[in-house]
Amino acid sequence: MAEAAHRPCRGTFTVDEIQERLSYIIEKDRVDPHDLAGQFLEAFAAILKHSNYRQVIDNYARITARCMNCACACQIYKHTRAPEDIPCFRSNLLLEVYRRHFMLRGIVETRILGMHFLTDEKVVEMAETFWHCTACRRCTLECPLGIDHGLVTHLARYILSEIGLAPRALVISVREQLEGKTRNTSAIPFPAIRDSIEFLVEEIRDDKGIEVAFPIDQEDRDYIFFPAVSDYLMEAETLMGIATVFHVCGDGDRWTIGTNYFDGINYGLFYNDWILERCLLEEMKEARRLRAKNVLIGECGHASRSAKVFMPTFGGAEAPPVVHILEYTYRRWKEGRFRLRDDVVTEKVTYHDPCNIGRTGWIVNEPREILRSFCPNYVEMQPHGPHNLCCGGGGGTVSIDEIRPYRTGVTGTKKAEQLAATGAKYVVAPCANCKKQLREVIEDHGLEMEVVGLHDLVYRAIVIE
Amino acid sequence: MLEAMIELARGPLLRLSLLVMLAGLLRAFALQAWEIGWAWRRAGDHFVPWKLVIARNLSWLLPWRYLKSEERFVYNFVSFLFHVAIVLVPLFLAGHVAIWEKELGIGWWTLPPLLADALTVTGILALVGLLAGRYANGGSRRMSRAGDWLLPVLCLLPFVTGFMTSHPAWSPWNARVSYLLHLLTAELLLVVVPFSKLVHVVLFWSSQVSSELGWRFPPGFGHRVRQTLGKEGQGV
Numbered sequence: 001m002a003e004a005a006h007r008p009c010r011g012t013f014t015v016d017e018i019q020e021r022l023s024y025i026i027e028k029d030r031v032d033p034h035d036l037a038g039q040f041l042e043a044f045a046a047i048l049k050h051s052n053y054r055q056v057i058d059n060y061a062r063i064t065a066r067c068m069n070c071a072c073a074c075q076i077y078k079h080t081r082a083p084e085d086i087p088c089f090r091s092n093l094l095l096e097v098y099r100r101h102f103m104l105r106g107i108v109e110t111r112i113l114g115m116h117f118l119t120d121e122k123v124v125e126m127a128e129t130f131w132h133c134t135a136c137r138r139c140t141l142e143c144p145l146g147i148d149h150g151l152v153t154h155l156a157r158y159i160l161s162e163i164g165l166a167p168r169a170l171v172i173s174v175r176e177q178l179e180g181k182t183r184n185t186s187a188i189p190f191p192a193i194r195d196s197i198e199f200l201v202e203e204i205r206d207d208k209g210i211e212v213a214f215p216i217d218q219e220d221r222d223y224i225f226f227p228a229v230s231d232y233l234m235e236a237e238t239l240m241g242i243a244t245v246f247h248v249c250g251d252g253d254r255w256t257i258g259t260n261y262f263d264g265i266n267y268g269l270f271y272n273d274w275i276l277e278r279c280l281l282e283e284m285k286e287a288r289r290l291r292a293k294n295v296l297i298g299e300c301g302h303a304s305r306s307a308k309v310f311m312p313t314f315g316g317a318e319a320p321p322v323v324h325i326l327e328y329t330y331r332r333w334k335e336g337r338f339r340l341r342d343d344v345v346t347e348k349v350t351y352h353d354p355c356n357i358g359r360t361g362w363i364v365n366e367p368r369e370i371l372r373s374f375c376p377n378y379v380e381m382q383p384h385g386p387h388n389l390c391c392g393g394g395g396g397t398v399s400i401d402e403i404r405p406y407r408t409g410v411t412g413t414k415k416a417e418q419l420a421a422t423g424a425k426y427v428v429a430p431c432a433n434c435k436k437q438l439r440e441v442i443e444d445h446g447l448e449m450e451v452v453g454l455h456d457l458v459y460r461a462i463v464i465e
Numbered sequence: 466m467l468e469a470m471i472e473l474a475r476g477p478l479l480r481l482s483l484l485v486m487l488a489g490l491l492r493a494f495a496l497q498a499w500e501i502g503w504a505w506r507r508a509g510d511h512f513v514p515w516k517l518v519i520a521r522n523l524s525w526l527l528p529w530r531y532l533k534s535e536e537r538f539v540y541n542f543v544s545f546l547f548h549v550a551i552v553l554v555p556l557f558l559a560g561h562v563a564i565w566e567k568e569l570g571i572g573w574w575t576l577p578p579l580l581a582d583a584l585t586v587t588g589i590l591a592l593v594g595l596l597a598g599r600y601a602n603g604g605s606r607r608m609s610r611a612g613d614w615l616l617p618v619l620c621l622l623p624f625v626t627g628f629m630t631s632h633p634a635w636s637p638w639n640a641r642v643s644y645l646l647h648l649l650t651a652e653l654l655l656v657v658v659p660f661s662k663l664v665h666v667v668l669f670w671s672s673q674v675s676s677e678l679g680w681r682f683p684p685g686f687g688h689r690v691r692q693t694l695g696k697e698g699q700g701v
Contacts, residue, residue: 043690043694046690046693047690049690049693050683050686050687050689050690050693051683051686051690052504052507052678052679052681052682052683053679054500055497055501055503055504055675055678055679056675056678056679058497058500059497059668059671059672059675060672060675062493062662062665062668063664063665063668063669063672064662065613065662065665066605066609066610066613067537067605068537068602069534069537069541071604071605072534072535072536072537073535081603081604083603083607083608086604088608089604089607092608142534142535144525144531144541144544145669145672146522146525146669146673146675146676147672147676148676148679151676151680162690162694162696171701174701175700175701178701179700179701272687273686273687273690274687275687275701277682277685277686277687277688309680310680310682312509312510312512313508313509313510313681313682313684314682314684315509315684316509316510316684319510360517
C-alpha cells in the first residue's frame with residue numbers, strides 16, 4: 001500500500017495557542033508547532049510500518065457502519081448526547097485520516113484533486129477528543145462489526161504522543177519511572193517505601209498479633225510483586241491484606257519485592273507503545289535479576305492487563321507467567337488455605353469490575369465468590385461483569401488532576417447513579433485507578449459510600465489460627 | 466429495443482458485474498488474509514484467542530444477540546431481518562437459481578414463492594426502517610455520510626423492482642421494464658459491494674481476528690518507530 005501523501009505546510013498555531021486549547025495535553029518545550037499535520041502523518045506512517053496496526057485500521061476504515069450501537073454502550077455519550085462523544089464518530093476522525101492519506105482512493109483524491117484533508121486544526125481536535133474517552137472498551141461489546149474503539153483511541157493517542165501531544169501528568173510520571181532516580185511514577189525513594197512497609201508490618205502486628213514479612217530483594221521466589229506504587233502510600237490496608245494472605249497460607253517466603261524496579265504502573269497502555277514495552281521489559285529484567293518464577297501484579301487493572309496481555313507479545317518465549325493477585329488469592333481460598341469470618345463485614349457490599357480485568361471476562365467471578373462467602377449483604381450493581389460501567393477515570397484520565405470536574409461530572413455521572421442505586425456501604429474496586437476515581441465520584445456526588453480493595457475486606461475478616 | 470437491452474443486461478452486464486464483485490471481494494479478502502498472516506508472524510507471542518474470536522463472530526449472527534443490545538434492539542433486529550432477506554432472496558429465489566442452472570448447469574434449493582415474497586417485502590420494509598432509524602436518531606444522522614444514505618437506497622431498488630417484476634399488477638409500468646430495471650439496479654449493487662462498506666460480507670469474518678492481532682505487538686517496534694522518526698536516543 002502507498003505511503004502517506006504529505007503536503008508541505010506552514011504552522012497554523014503557535015505553541016501558546018496549542019497550549020490554550022490543550023492545556024493538560026502538552027509539554028511546551030516538546031511540541032513543534034510547525035506543521036502538526038505533517039508530523040502527525042509522518043508518525044502515523046512510521047507506526048503503521050513497524051506495528052500490526054495497519055491490518056486492523058485498514059479493516060475498520062472499510063467497514064464502519066456508523067450504526068450508533070457503540071453510542072448506546074458509552075456512558076459519556078449517554079450523559080452528554082454530543083455527537084463528538086459517539087465512539088464511532090471519534091474513531092472515524094482517525095479512520096478518515098487513514099482513508100484520505102493512506103488508502104489508494106484517498107491518495108488519488110489528495111494528489112489529483114489537491115484536497116489536503118488533514119489540517120493542524122484537525123490534529124488539535126483529535127488531541128482534545130481522544131482524551132475525552134476513558135478507553136473502557138465497553139463499546140466494543142456492542143459493535144456488530146467487531147470494531148475495537150479502544151484500540152483506535154490507543155493508536156490515536158500513540159501517534160499524538162509521538163508529536164509531543166500527551167498529558168503532561170502522565171509523561172512526567174513515566175519519565176521519573178523509566179529515567180529518573182526513584183524508578184517509579186510517584187517518585188517515592190525506596191527508603192520511603194521501606195519505611196512504609198515497616199509501618200504496615202507494625203500495624204498488622206498490632207491488629208492481628210502476627211509477624212508478617214514483606215520480603216525485599218529475595219532470590220528464587222515464586223512471585224515477584226508489582227503493585228501500583230501509589231498503594232504504598234494510599235492503600236495500606238490492601239497491601240496489609242495481601243501480605244497477611246501470603247502469611248496465613250504459608251507463602252510468606254514465596255514472594256518478594258524488588259528494589260531496582262517495583263512499580264506495576266504502566267502508563268504506556270494509555271498513550272504510547274514504546275513506553276508500554278519499556279515498562280514491561282523493566283519488570284521482566286527485575287524478575288530475571290531475582291530469578292522469580294512469576295510476575296504477580298497487585299490490585300491494579302491496567303497494570304495487570306499490560307503485563308498479562310503484552311508481556312508475552314513483547315517478551316516472547318522469555319516472558320514469565322503473569323498472575324493477578326485476585327487469581328492467587330482465589331486459588332488459595334478455593335484450596336481452603338485460609339478462612340474468612342462472615343460476621344465481620346455485615347454492611348452492604350458491592351463489587352466494581354475494573355475494565356481492564358473484567359471487560360474481556362478475564363477475572364469476573366473469582367472476587368464475587370470470595371465476597372459472597374463472607375459478606376452476607378453482598379449486592380450486584382447493574383450492569384456488572386463484562387458490561388460494567390467504567391469508573392469514569394479509565395485510560396489514564398484519573399491521573400490528570402486538572403480534569404477532575406470532567407471525570408466526576410461527565411464521565412463519572414452514570415457511575416455515580418449506578419453506585420447510588422446499590423445502596424451499598426462498601427464498593428470493592430480492585431484497581432488503584434478505579435479506587436481514586438470512585439472516591440472522587442463519591443465525594444463530588446455526595447454519596448455515602450466507602451471505596452475499598454478486595455484485600456482490605458479480606459484483611460478484616462481473615463481468620464488467624 | 467427494450468428486449469435488446471434486457472438481453473444485454475441479463476447476459477454480458479450480469480457476468481461483468483458478478484465478475485467485478487467476486488474479484489473485488491476476493492482481492493479484499495486476500496489482502497486482509499495476507500495482512501493478518503503477516504501480523505501473526507510479527508507478533509511476539511503468535512497468539513490469537515480463537516475461541517473468543519469465533520464466539521464473538523457467531524454471536525453477532527444470531528437474532529437474540531440483537532434483542533439483547535441496549536436501547537438499539539429495534540434498529541438492530543430490523544437490521545437482522547434485512548440481512549436475512551438480502552442473503553436469502555438473491556441466492557435462493559427460484560428465478561435467480563434458474564439463471565445459474567442455465568449458465569452453469571447447477572441449481573439448488575429454492576424458496577417457496579410465498580416465502581420469497583414475504584422475504585422481499587421484509588427486505589423492503591426493513592430497509593425503509595433502517596433509513597428512518599438512521600434519520601430519527603440525532604447522533605446517527607449527524608455522523609452519517611453520503612454513503613450511509615445511498616447504500617440502503619441502492620439495496621432497496623433491486624428488492625422493489627424485483628417485486629414489481631414478479632407482481633406486474635403492483636407495477637406502474639410494463640413488467641419487462643421492471644425486469645430491466647431490476648437487472649440494472651442489482652448489477653449496480655453488485656459492483657458497489659467491494660468498494661463500499663458492504664465489503665463487510667467478507668471482512669466481517671476477519672475484523673475480530675484483526676482487532677486481536679492489532680494488540681499483538683512485534684517486539685521492539687516502538688523503538689523502530691523512534692528510529693524512523695529520527696528520535697533515537699531521545700528520552701521520554
